[in-house]
Amino acid sequence: MSILLDSTTRVIVQGITGREGQYHTRNMIAAGTNIVGGTTPGKGGQTVEGAPVFDTVSQAKAATDANASCIFVPPAGAADAIAEAATNGIELIVCITEGIPVIDMTRAMLVVREHGARLIGPNCPGMCAPGKGKIGIIPYQIFTPGPVGFISRSGTLTYEVVSLLTEAGIGQSTCIGIGGDPIIGSTFVDYLKLFENDPDTQAVVMCGEIGGSDEEDAAEYIKTMSKPVVAFVSGRTAPPGKRMGHAGAIISGNTGTAQGKVAALQAANVPVADTIFDIPGLVKKVL
The missing domain is CATH 3.40.50.261 (Succinyl-CoA synthetase domains)
Incomplete structure (x- = not known):
């Protein structure tokens, strides 16, 4: 048994069409993670590693019933991405982004707490449940x-x-x-x-x-x-x-x-x- 992540966890990737988002989506899938979609504003309708891309978390949630998210969004927009995930009912949010302004994170945490979400990070490698999958950039093979x-x-x-x-x-x-x-x-x-x-x-x-x-x-x-x-x-x-x-x-x-x-x-x-x-x-x- 693991905590927070297992084979039933349905994960979306915010920022999935970026270089880091695509690379680590591929690695998460290889580790067994159930990636059900991703988001990038303006890129809805595309696919990345077979996962459908949506413009917003609201659309992704409605289409996939995701309950977890991995965030690969640049620092200027990462706090908004956290708040967007929490507002739309994502229960587990993993934010990899480093360098988010403190005032932005202060505001994002108010939203996370208001909606009862769990946030790992930011500025973190994510998490891994060996044999079940990973969310983030952790090298699964170790x-x-x-x-x-x-x-x-x-x-x-x-x-x-x-x-x-x-x-x-x-x-x-x-x-x-x-x-x-x-x-x-x-x-x-x-x-x-x-x-x-x-x-x-x-x-x-x-x-x-x-x-x-x-x-x-x-x-x-x-x-x-x-x-x-x-x-x-x-x-x-x-x-x-x-x-x-x-x-x-x-x-x-x-x-x-x-x-x-x-x-x-x-x-x-x-x-x-x-x-x-x-x-x-x-x-x-x-x-």
């Missing part, structure tokens, strides 16, 4: 089905750690890259709750990084979980006040430091890996 849930703020860390788990013979139930922007749709806690209630997830790996308080919030929730969690926090050598990669990776005073996050996780009895190469061994111990 995954293998198994009992470990995976959540990360970093796309690159997602690829690296999942590859290490697979090489160690540890399969994954669902993997989610939540995104590295200051404003994202869902947090570590949101997915920890889903994994806690998923009967086929036996343990969770959580990869955090400097900036914000998401990892500290997760540590508090983990204290209530019945399933073990293994963690890693990147950016331990980052100087205060400097942005390291992601827009949300900013340390302000004593807030958002790697050391503070590690301490909070350890206080919740979470094994914290010193390097990503230690993660498979720690997972085997908790399993």
